[in-house]
Amino acid sequence: MKVTLKIWRQSGNDKKGQFVEYKLDNVKKEMSFLEMLDVLNEQLIQKKEQPVAFEHDCREGICGTCNMVINGFPHGPQQGTTTCQLHMRHFKDGDTIWIEPFRAKAFPIIRDLVVDRAAFDRIIQAGGYVSVNTGQAQDANAIPIQKEIVSEAFDAAACIGCGACVAACPNASAMLFVSAKVSHLSMLPQGKVEAKKRAQAMVKQMDEEGFGRCSNVTACEAECPKGISVANIARLNREYLGSVFTSEVNA
Amino acid sequence: MQGLADGYFVIPYTIGNFLANEIRTSSINTSLPEFEQAENEVRDRINKLLSVKGNQSVESFHRRLGKIMWDYCGMSRNADGLSKARKMIQALREEFYRDVFVPGTDKEYNPEVEKALRVADFIELGELMCVDALTRNESCGGHFREEYQEEGGEAKRDDENYAFVSAWQFNGMDSDPILHKEELIFENVELKTRSYK
Amino acid sequence: MNWFTNFLSSSIGQKIIMSLTGLFLITFLIVHLTGNLQLLIHDEGKQFNLYAKFMTTNPLIKLTSYLLYASILLHAVQGVVLWQKNKNARGNQGYAKKTNRVVGTNSFAASNMAWLGIVIFVFIGLHLYQFWLQMKLGNLPMANYDGVEVKNLYAIVTQTYSNPVYVIVYVFSMAVIGFHLLHGFQSAFQTLGLTHKKYTPLIKGVGTIYAIAVPLLFAIIPVLIYLKIFPLSSFLH
Numbered sequence: 249m250k251v252t253l254k255i256w257r258q259s260g261n262d263k264k265g266q267f268v269e270y271k272l273d274n275v276k277k278e279m280s281f282l283e284m285l286d287v288l289n290e291q292l293i294q295k296k297e298q299p300v301a302f303e304h305d306c307r308e309g310i311c312g313t314c315n316m317v318i319n320g321f322p323h324g325p326q327q328g329t330t331t332c333q334l335h336m337r338h339f340k341d342g343d344t345i346w347i348e349p350f351r352a353k354a355f356p357i358i359r360d361l362v363v364d365r366a367a368f369d370r371i372i373q374a375g376g377y378v379s380v381n382t383g384q385a386q387d388a389n390a391i392p393i394q395k396e397i398v399s400e401a402f403d404a405a406a407c408i409g410c411g412a413c414v415a416a417c418p419n420a421s422a423m424l425f426v427s428a429k430v431s432h433l434s435m436l437p438q439g440k441v442e443a444k445k446r447a448q449a450m451v452k453q454m455d456e457e458g459f460g461r462c463s464n465v466t467a468c469e470a471e472c473p474k475g476i477s478v479a480n481i482a483r484l485n486r487e488y489l490g491s492v493f494t495s496e497v498n499a
Numbered sequence: 500m501q502g503l504a505d506g507y508f509v510i511p512y513t514i515g516n517f518l519a520n521e522i523r524t525s526s527i528n529t530s531l532p533e534f535e536q537a538e539n540e541v542r543d544r545i546n547k548l549l550s551v552k553g554n555q556s557v558e559s560f561h562r563r564l565g566k567i568m569w570d571y572c573g574m575s576r577n578a579d580g581l582s583k584a585r586k587m588i589q590a591l592r593e594e595f596y597r598d599v600f601v602p603g604t605d606k607e608y609n610p611e612v613e614k615a616l617r618v619a620d621f622i623e624l625g626e627l628m629c630v631d632a633l634t635r636n637e638s639c640g641g642h643f644r645e646e647y648q649e650e651g652g653e654a655k656r657d658d659e660n661y662a663f664v665s666a667w668q669f670n671g672m673d674s675d676p677i678l679h680k681e682e683l684i685f686e687n688v689e690l691k692t693r694s695y696k
Numbered sequence: 697m698n699w700f701t702n703f704l705s706s707s708i709g710q711k712i713i714m715s716l717t718g719l720f721l722i723t724f725l726i727v728h729l730t731g732n733l734q735l736l737i738h739d740e741g742k743q744f745n746l747y748a749k750f751m752t753t754n755p756l757i758k759l760t761s762y763l764l765y766a767s768i769l770l771h772a773v774q775g776v777v778l779w780q781k782n783k784n785a786r787g788n789q790g791y792a793k794k795t796n797r798v799v800g801t802n803s804f805a806a807s808n809m810a811w812l813g814i815v816i817f818v819f820i821g822l823h824l825y826q827f828w829l830q831m832k833l834g835n836l837p838m839a840n841y842d843g844v845e846v847k848n849l850y851a852i853v854t855q856t857y858s859n860p861v862y863v864i865v866y867v868f869s870m871a872v873i874g875f876h877l878l879h880g881f882q883s884a885f886q887t888l889g890l891t892h893k894k895y896t897p898l899i900k901g902v903g904t905i906y907a908i909a910v911p912l913l914f915a916i917i918p919v920l921i922y923l924k925i926f927p928l929s930s931f932l933h
Contacts, residue, residue, distance in 0.1 A: 293556045320793030353787040359608040419782035460785030461707040464883040465806040470797035486889030
């Protein structure tokens with residue numbers, strides 16, 4: 249099939265960017281979206297042009313590295329799917345495909361479709377971990393926990409930190425990401441020890457990074473490749489309120 | 500398989516323990532001669548690749564390397580194939596440094612430079628894997644030398660001569676690497692062969 | 697009180713303010729509705745006027761009214777401030793292609809709360825000018841019920857809604873409020889963390905009904921006044 253790609257090109261953070269059109273023939277339905285871009289890049293290199301810079305790693309939907317907005321949808325039109333797991337069979341012959349980076353003030357553009365998501369790393373460093381020595385599986389198994397809580401925690405832990413939630417949110421809020429991590433850790437016994445501090449510290453870092461405020465639009469859950477639920481956001485609101493008003497912690 | 504190959508289960512303990520011991524080391528001064536030498540070596544490697552300005556993309560070399568490895572250094576390999584593969588990889592390497600095209604410069608975010616450095620490493624690693632497979636004259640685990648098999652196609656191990664881990668030391672681009680053996684000595688358990696029959 | 701000011705300036709704290717003022721306004725609406733439905737009583741405004749007198753003289757009501765004015769202002773000002781901050785959070789360049797998939801709310805309402813709110817704020821300005829200000833400062837005609845003289849607010853209301861333009865403006869504003877509530881009602885609970893698999897569907901259901909029924913009932917009043925239909929009978933003697 250033939251496709252027309254309109255791709256955001258920007259050679260550096262301080263450079264002006266714009267959409268450039270590329271026409272690609274011989275795209276096979278079986279190709280993944282990123283394979284299709286690889287084919288484009290090979291052609292560009294043959295013509296001695298700069299290939300389109302984009303991030304990728306595992307190419308199997310689990311690392312959170314790949315990140316593009318395709319026709320206005322972070323990770324493309326398929327819900328519950330990362331960019332790397334999107335295949336060309338979801339497009340038709342003759343389609344025009346718009347490809348842009350995840351846009352947010354807190355995610356400055358490095359080049360083309362590559363954005364700097366170190367803000368997420370700093371938020372995790374602020375509290376998205378447990379400081380206890382958790383031991384091995386048998387140590388965890390020795391602590392009883394209710395199955396429903398485990399399932400909730402596991403679902404929240406599925407967050408791969410890709411940032412699609414920020415890209416989708418009209419307010420560029422990072423609440424889904426932060427709440428997924430806070431939920432995951434604070435629901436588990438090993439994470440409860442630092443739960444009060446974690447909620448305040450991670451929210452504080454999130455605010456400092458310049459993300460917007462959540463107004464419960466829920467576009468984040470709709471675009472999240474792992475289907476993380478906004479129930480986590482409600483849980484973070486509870487944790488945060490509880491921590492600010494009832495704990496001795498003052499992050 | 501990836502978990503076994505990249506140490507997913509081992510790294511959480513090894514790296515953590517290593518870093519824990521390093522925590523008292525303060526940041527290292529970058530004006531030390533060792534640092535300068537290392538930095539210059541890296542810069543040279545990058546410039547070497549950027550200055551070739553050939554005709555073939557890094558990706559195309561990566562694919563060709565992959566095909567050689569797939570054909571001759573897969574799970575099942577033999578001495579002829581491995582020797583042939585080694586020569587093919589050496590030729591590929593020569594062609595790589597003569598005809599690779601890396602667009603752009605090193606003064607910008609440039610994924611092609613990153614890819615080129617990686618493929619340069621893979622070419623060396625691929626040749627080493629062939630060398631290693633050639634020197635291990637037995638079948639063991641993911642290394643199946645067709646010349647060393649039992650009746651019915653089971654792996655034929657040679658624990659008397661090959662109960663070691665091979666650690667290879669780089670000895671220059673055009674010389675054979677040097678083998679260091681980490682002997683596998685079993686004190687409390689006996690080395691056995693697993694049978695899937 | 698450092699922790700408290702930190703809280704108020706945090707992203708969550710600012711949203712809590714929206715939520716609490718919003719919930720207060722939601723409560724206000726239903727109280728105001730019950731009061732205003734008395735306009736439809738077939739008694740030439742007697743019950744309504746006596747109610748108006750009560751609402752403007754009772755000290756507890758007066759106290760609550762200050763809270764109400766504060767809530768309106770805080771909700772509006774905070775809303776606009778957050779709206780601008782959030783717009784900036786996207787950065788200098790917006791998306792070429794815009795989409796609007798959501799899971800748990802009305803996407804039109806959710807993405808347009810600020811504009812809906814601004815229209816409501818303008819309506820409130822008009823509404824306060826037409827009635828509240830007249831009641832406070834204007835020269836209203838008086839009515840006499842059993843020897844007691846009260847301001848005849850009823851006359852002002854019926855006079856206003858004999859003009860079809862004001863009826864249309866009012867009905868349109870109620871529709872805007874409806875959309876604003878469609879998102880706002882359940883959003884307020886989500887912001888406060890008052891959610892649970894078991895009762896969130898109930899909250900959403902109640903919220904949807906509220907967002908439709910309350911504005912609808914408000915809107916019926918000027919329409920019926922314009923049509924001179926007064927279906928309710930008094931329970932005052």
